[in-house]
Amino acid sequence: MSLYLCVDCGGSKTAVVITDASGSIVGRAFGGPSNFAYLSLEAFESAVSLTVSDALKTCTSPPSVDPVPLPPTGDSPFAAAWFGVSGLDSPSAIAEVTPTLSALLAIPVGPRLSIANDTHLLAAPVRMHPDVTHAVGVIAGTGGIAVSFKEAETGFEELGRVGGWGWILGDEGGGFHVGREAVRQMLAETDAASVRGVPPPASILTTRVLERFGQKTVPDVLVAIHMPYTPSSAVPAQTLPQYTMPSEKRLSSLAPLVFQSAFEDADPLAMRVLEMTSSVFADQIAILLGEQDQSAPNRVKAQDALISFGGSLAGIEAYRKMILDALAKKGHIFRYVEFVDDAAATGAISLAASHAHKN
Known part of the structure; x- marks a missing residue:
């Protein structure tokens, strides 16, 4: 015992x-x-x-x-x-x-x-900080979710939750969101270029995504994303492994390319993708935050709480900073930050x- x-x-x-x-x-x-x-x-x-x-x-x-x-x-x-x-x-x-x-x-x-x-x-680190009793746990991995807590005698009482709806309905801030937004912005640039009659700006991220799917043009990526899932045992040996993944994993597997292109190569397109996904995720997290009132008795004041991150994407310090900076612009600055x-x-x-x- x-x-x-x-x-x-x-x-x-x-x-x-x-x-x-x-x-x-x-x-x-x-x-x-x-x-x-x-x-x-x-x-x-x-x-x-x-x-x-x-x-x-x-x-x-x-x-x-x-x-x-x-x-x-x-x-x-x-x-x-x-x-x-x-x-x-x-x-x-x-x-x-x-x-x-x-x-x-x-x-x-x-x-x-x-x-x-x-x-x-993710609420566990509250016990290491005796001057706070509230925490916001944020997971940014393949998916994304944020949950607020209050320490209680019997453990942690959940106060509020946003996100974590799965890849079809959301998962903002996670790998699926990052991969999907990368492809969306690539397609949007290509569409806009067709109207202007000039090629879209060169992008290291675009080149990497095309190589990933074995394609030569951005519109061809649509076929790569929507191609039906086929188990690896039922496809020719020369088939790219990406096509043996379900569509959602094809998208979430692009996240490392986005982070590499943004933080190692300063690619503008990749940076815009992460600025967008971190901002949208911060908008969701902010739903949990603020002054308590009769209409929202379970809000948490960031300055009196701890934010605790988990997940592979949140493990990248530069991405955590983007999320925290977006929250700070909304007036939410936490007393403690943990990963x-x-x-x-x-x-x-x-x-x-x-x-x-x-x-």
Whole structure:
């Protein structure tokens, strides 16, 4: 009963960290995808079970080579557990998964078992700053979402949420938005050039996107984006790998080209793309911010709160600065700014600290 578990369930991987009561990391493991929205309950449980079992194996010295059975045969090895699950977006979804995770870990439903959306893990740094009780967690990875929180006795109370609607409906600020906006601006420049009768300005980003899709002209990129998805096993070996991706991944995979072109080559088109996506994302985040009143009792004052970033795009300091600068122009300057590059570790350490404080 002396171990603390945090599980970060994402669309590309499952990350598990285990600490002892002092907050020292004693176990860690990574597994396959565990976004609840895209898996059956059985597949989700399997991904979590395998990864937690692998992490428990690393808690011994030397690490065990034998699988650690879950559910445990006796008492739970965990004093408490915190799950941050992407795709877990409603009370009904949390209610669906809670009995499964409770049985898997032999932790009764209650205060020792916390289950929420993965953005909740970004609230953990509040516990490192005793002069603030409010946080805004911002994820900019493949998708984008922002959630505001207030620290409470039982954990973190969610106050408001914007975004995270998936690639069809939004995901502003994330990789899909960046890739889509890059193609949109390339097409807009080409359309405008057709009216002026002159070629569009030269762009390193345009050249890279054309090379990425094996095309010679910008209009041909439309075909590349909309071409039906075909599994790699059903296409000729010489087919570009991009065409074996679903359309949304073809777009989100362009984000690294945009960032390279903007921050390494100062390409004007790439810079405009990121200025636009960061500004739109800041507009969404700002919905959570401001003075509380009767019409919006859950607003958070930035100057009295922490903003905590997570996700691969937010990991790029220059992009974080663009988002923060756009918020500052709206009058929202946070007391603290954090980037969480290891949400599972931050969550596990925070969980151990909070229980030590209670005890």
